[in-house]
């Protein structure tokens with residue numbers, strides 16, 4: 001099975017790097033097509049067995065799966081220029097472009113194709129993405145295949161198209177929001193006297209612990225908060241101060257702004 005990824009930037013490159021560490025495709029069957037040679041060299045540097053090419057679209061004629069990972073406003077031109085005409089039967093086209101709908105893909109690519117919109121996050125590079133997928137004209141086998149691919153790169157779920165936008169905000173933009181929390185906590189730790197490296201290690205292990213508790217106990221976050229906050233103790237003082245500064249409200253407003261963006 002062959003896969004071609006058009007666009008070798010942050011997302012296309014991350015998908016290629018993640019895929020090259022899975023058993024689903026041989027590295028030589030993964031082609032990344034990029035417009036700029038610097039990105040091509042970067043990908044080849046990560047794994048010399050990957051096929052990384054600059055401006056050579058010939059692999060699209062034989063690829064079983066084509067992943068479109070260029071900026072959203074470039075998708076239409078790319079499809080019209082390079083994805084019309086001859087192709088293998090049952091070729092699957094997957095767009096990871098945020099905000100591009102199945103209807104748009106169908107208008108540009110034609111009615112007879114299996115089309116998917118999939119939204120991963122950058123942790124796909126380390127096989128820890130949360131990827132939401134919605135499809136059109138696809139068979140059950142194709143759904144299984146696409147879920148299998150993204151499932152090997154983290155968690156993957158098929159959703160109704162109406163949920164793709166909110167899911168993108170929560171989990172794809174969301175990884176950036178998580179990084180900002182980590183940075184904020186580190187900066188606070190440094191102000192309190194911890195060295196930055198120690199602060200980062202401490203924050204990361206604390207988050208791992210939080211995730212493990214929620215998953216192991218099947219609990220709601222507030223139940224776990226309750227177990228930490230001693231009456232009259234120091235945790236509730238910190239939490240209340242964060243809420244006075246608008247912590248929960250800031251997160252929700254940020255999510256809504258991204259979702260409306």
Ligand SMILES: NC(=O)C1=CN([C@@H]2O[C@H](COP(=O)(O)OP(=O)(O)OC[C@H]3O[C@@H](n4cnc5c(N)ncnc54)[C@H](O)[C@@H]3O)[C@@H](O)[C@H]2O)C=CC1
Pocket residue numbers: 006007008009010011012033034035036039055069070071072074078096097098099119120121122172
């Ligand atoms: N960065 C992220 O975390 C996420 C990005 N996405 C989507 O992924 C897509 C790509 O985003 P990024 O990777 O962040 O952008 P990027 O700018 O890092 O990468 C795009 C790459 O495509 C290349 N390119 C542009 N036109 C091309 C063409 N015609 N043929 C071959 N290569 C071409 C560019 O040279 C560039 O390397 C966007 O549509 C975005 O919405 C989706 C989820 C998360």
Ligand SMILES: O=C(O)[C@@H]1CCC=N1
Pocket residue numbers: 098168172173
């Ligand atoms: O910021 C963006 O538009 C892209 C899509 C989701 C994550 N990054």
